[in-house]
Amino acid sequence: YLAPHSNYKLIQTLYQTILTKVQFKINPREFNESIPNTVIFIQGITQEKEWENVFVYFSNPPEEPRVISAKKGKLNFYPEIKRAVLELFDGTLHAYPLSDPDKYGVTSFEKIEEEINVESLFTSFSEKKRVREKDIGELFKDIKIIKQDLAKLRIEEGGTTEKEYDSSRRWKDHISYGIEIHKKFALPFVCLIFGILGLPLGASTRKGGRTSGFTISLGIILVYYVLITTGEEMAINGTLSPLLGIWGPNILLLLIGFYLFLKSQKESKLFAGLSRIF
Template sequence: MIKILHKTIIMDIITVFPVIAVCLDFVLMMEKIIRLTRFMSGVGVSFADILRVVILIQPQLLILTLPMSFLIAVLITYGRMNMDSEIVVMKSAGISMWQISYPAFVSGLVVFLLTLMMTVYVSPLSARKLRLLVNETVRMRAPLALDAGVFHNEFKGITLMIGSKPSPHEMRDIFVYDERDKDRPKVITSKSGRIVFNRAGDPVFDIRNGSLDIINGNTFTELTFRRYVFRITLGLNMLTERLKEKTPLQLLQYAEKLRGKRRREVMVEFHRRFTLPFINIFLIFLGPPLSMLSGKRGRLSGFVFGIAVCGVYYAMLVYFENLVRTGKLYHMFAWAPVMIIGLFSVLLYWRESKR
């Protein structure tokens, strides 16, 4: 009988889990889809390229959506059982809290392993492929999509206008307004230029025979050059951070070479690779008792409780990570949100098991 009960509960969780995951993934994707659409129209990217980018983004999103989806699925499943008085009947029949929660433990361990695989292996691999895809897109399509006589702002912090294009990849009479440094904006004009790639594989603007005007408060500096090369990044820069391409071991090795703020940034990324999977372990203890506390309010209450818990967790995550980045806390405090949620979950589970 217990095995049948466990199988039924697991099937309920499995049924709800992918639906919640798809919905949350879509919500997180909306802002990126809008930016991708703008990028596609401005740089000449095909729909197939956009689809490939969307697929490569998924591992980074799943790291966030898998724990959220698991908690909400457990809350909805056990909330429905509580609403139908099934949990009361089980406890009256002598079934322990551990036996009632066992399906959530099994499901949570599977989600933990999936999330860990994403953070350790799949996400770094997809991040690297994503950067290569974006760079290839810039090399192949961006020069073709840059029309003469039009202001372009597809590149982050840069406004560009081209006077003429003798060939698809050659540009003449170039005007650039570079505001990436807000305190020292630059105005660049040159006779010719083209988009190329440096040794690291990053897109750069190689311009020839021009002038560079730097505005620094009340001072103005004018320079002339025969050749000037500067790095450019697309509006998709949020998808191509190099740290996300490194495995946890590579992050540790990289951190050993750094000091100060940059080292703290790397250590925050390292700890995040494990805190996000490990939160699933504590959500195992949180889901069943929290759904029982919600009373007979229906499935919607489980969804609301799940979103609330995830919101609190991610708010704490951002807060403590920012404190670590600024050097106010030691980097191990990146685990503080997990420990707080874990302590609360275990205490709540223990309290419910004693009832």
């Protein structure tokens, strides 16, 4: 239950931390290109954290690059709404339309604000929760909504291509949510299965030492990873149900574990009987 919320909070914390640190990467007398389509150069930083003698080059839009020089400036971040605003004071703005160089213009200003596009810095981060960041209750709620949407699409007659596409997309969402629910139970359960496998394997690898046991452990984990990945892909493609695709590898390893455990028990009894005879 805690893992999805922890994953979501971690992503948001990383987002805010990285976004805030961009400001501190801007050092005096260095050309900074950490912000897309923007080059910033400052001469110094005051005790109030304001920039002195600022030079900014905007390459977006490409057909009309702009250059701004100002005596003072600062960059304000708003991580909660993914915005950054560059405030510049007492300077000039130079606009240079590449399609018509004769329209080159210079504008003086006391204060100007330029919104900086920081979205592209964090394309992997999103305020919206991803599937793995949702808890079981949220996943069941989403599945219920998807089922209602699919039911509405089935009721409507004369489905168009757009409706068919929407139905297909929503069905894939339904499958992915179902897969995630099963994974939340199957992955913790596999730890118990590894323990069952470890008992007979540990007894059989005593002569081989730690290296042999470690190698076998890695092999089992690799096999399980391949099986669970394949099962998930087959579930997404509709070849298997989410239940079988995710729990199938667990069931297979559990059967192997019980087989090896029973086999080791029989062998130990056999050796014990022989030792008594001889």
